[in-house]
Amino acid sequence: MRRLARWLLDGYAWLVLAYLFLPIFVIILYSFNKPAGKFNFVWKSFSFDAWLDPFRFEALFEAMKLSLRVAAFSTAVATLFGTLIALALTRYRFRGSGAVNLLLVLPLTTPEVVLGSSLLSLFLDVNARTGFSTIVIAHIMFSVSYVALTVRARIRGFDWTLEEAAMDLGAPPLRVFTKVTLPIIAPGIAAAAMLAFALSLDDFIITLFNAGSRVTYPLYVYGARRAAFPPQINVLATAILLVSLLALGATVVWQQRTLRQRTGSPIPLA
Amino acid sequence: MAGTAAGGARRNRLAPYLLIAPGIVWLLVFFVAPILTLAQTSVEGHGAPWWDGYQRALSNYGTHFFRSFRYSLAATVLALVLGYPLSYVIAFRAGRLKNLLLGLVVLPFFTTFLVRTFAWKTILNDGGPAAWLLQQLHLLSPNGRLLDTTLAVVGGLTYNFLPFMILPIYVSLEKIDRRLVEAAEDLYSTPLGAFRKVVLPLSMPGVFAGSLLTFIPAAGDFINAQLLGGPNQQMIGTVIQNQFLEVRDYSLASALSFVLMVVITLGVVAYARVLGTEELA
Numbered sequence: 001m002r003r004l005a006r007w008l009l010d011g012y013a014w015l016v017l018a019y020l021f022l023p024i025f026v027i028i029l030y031s032f033n034k035p036a037g038k039f040n041f042v043w044k045s046f047s048f049d050a051w052l053d054p055f056r057f058e059a060l061f062e063a064m065k066l067s068l069r070v071a072a073f074s075t076a077v078a079t080l081f082g083t084l085i086a087l088a089l090t091r092y093r094f095r096g097s098g099a100v101n102l103l104l105v106l107p108l109t110t111p112e113v114v115l116g117s118s119l120l121s122l123f124l125d126v127n128a129r130t131g132f133s134t135i136v137i138a139h140i141m142f143s144v145s146y147v148a149l150t151v152r153a154r155i156r157g158f159d160w161t162l163e164e165a166a167m168d169l170g171a172p173p174l175r176v177f178t179k180v181t182l183p184i185i186a187p188g189i190a191a192a193a194m195l196a197f198a199l200s201l202d203d204f205i206i207t208l209f210n211a212g213s214r215v216t217y218p219l220y221v222y223g224a225r226r227a228a229f230p231p232q233i234n235v236l237a238t239a240i241l242l243v244s245l246l247a248l249g250a251t252v253v254w255q256q257r258t259l260r261q262r263t264g265s266p267i268p269l270a
Numbered sequence: 271m272a273g274t275a276a277g278g279a280r281r282n283r284l285a286p287y288l289l290i291a292p293g294i295v296w297l298l299v300f301f302v303a304p305i306l307t308l309a310q311t312s313v314e315g316h317g318a319p320w321w322d323g324y325q326r327a328l329s330n331y332g333t334h335f336f337r338s339f340r341y342s343l344a345a346t347v348l349a350l351v352l353g354y355p356l357s358y359v360i361a362f363r364a365g366r367l368k369n370l371l372l373g374l375v376v377l378p379f380f381t382t383f384l385v386r387t388f389a390w391k392t393i394l395n396d397g398g399p400a401a402w403l404l405q406q407l408h409l410l411s412p413n414g415r416l417l418d419t420t421l422a423v424v425g426g427l428t429y430n431f432l433p434f435m436i437l438p439i440y441v442s443l444e445k446i447d448r449r450l451v452e453a454a455e456d457l458y459s460t461p462l463g464a465f466r467k468v469v470l471p472l473s474m475p476g477v478f479a480g481s482l483l484t485f486i487p488a489a490g491d492f493i494n495a496q497l498l499g500g501p502n503q504q505m506i507g508t509v510i511q512n513q514f515l516e517v518r519d520y521s522l523a524s525a526l527s528f529v530l531m532v533v534i535t536l537g538v539v540a541y542a543r544v545l546g547t548e549e550l551a
Binding site: 002006009010012016017019020021023024026080084085087091092094103106108109110112113115117118121124125137138141145198202205209217218221222225229233237238244245248 | 285290293296300302356371382386389392397398432491520527528531
């Protein structure tokens, strides 16, 4: 009886996992489709056409390039800002840290449509033209919180007396930072930067409000429902999935290696 | 000597503020100030009284608000029903597969949100695989549809925010001391009893966080309603987006957006109260 219950529970969990993967399977499958018309929504026949010519649609290619540029800019700035906040929150006790925590959480508990529309109303109010820079501004805004909270979770509870030890041994502050502090926080920063990059690449709602006439990859996909939905969209989505998988695997390996090197034993990550 | 020591201390006291300054200023200028501008825009009547935007928002789009909260509540409950057992299995029964399974939960969400939703459109399409299967099983009438239904929209919302439910629940389950469960069983509790009295209460913070992280984005989402639903399934996000970007009735659009934010904030506070008192009991 108890065994049956466990079997049912495990089976249920596998079914939920299958549900999570169903659309991913469809996305990959349909990247090999040769659709009858302009819309890749009905299965016709198997073909490698889209994979052999992924950049056939210039607008799609341009949109992808824009998305990557936005993600690179916003990730760089948000990772810097967020990491500094995380350092302040873990290293110092200061007046107002509660307010800082609240300010970090609020963007996460505000619907994206409110974030996007309020930012647009600010840009309208000051007569700013929406375009590349407003997209980057918006992406930095929502990424800072994620970076700060991720880095903080990763470095909380670390033994900071190592820094003092280095200083006692006569290391100048800059050297302490590059030789002690940075190696400790680097894996957390890498994880946070990857998260920020992925969020930026994927963001649709906030970008829709603040993009002006610029078209990112998600905005292109959104527009594609009216004009044409080529299998190349699926090819790029599959490619993003593969690259993230590689990046994820690489960071996990790297993190475990640095942890083993630095401390001799794995420290808790979360 | 004493002077330098005091100077060092002062620098130390300033240090955290210098560290937080760039990020916090960014959030004040591009998160807090916009919300204030939104509030201000919403009460600019342009000749009409200041509450005009709000009056039109509530009288014309009350159904959209209501529908959005209904759908996102349904999606949150569904995500909880689907996500809790999976989190439980990963935390308590996966053993060495734990990290692999967690990776599998997150992996689908590395493909673009919009492309995923289009994939659901492909699956649920008229004459598509899901409709065909259900028609063969006589669960769907021959001309019945899956697309453009409430079920499709709620299903899409559930799917898109499921990892936000699974991960916090997993984290809170993972933290539970296994010896507590063993102690309950030593004291002749049944497995179900141990779950109900020990595991479930201790996992409530995860359920709380997961529900919020699912409900909030779902309530503001309009992609699922737009791609998987018909005209009768449109949510408040569609209206806000349309009023802001197409109609450009800014006082109405800002009022709608502001009402959404306020209602959600009140809901969050109330939910925290309810769950908090239950934990005390």
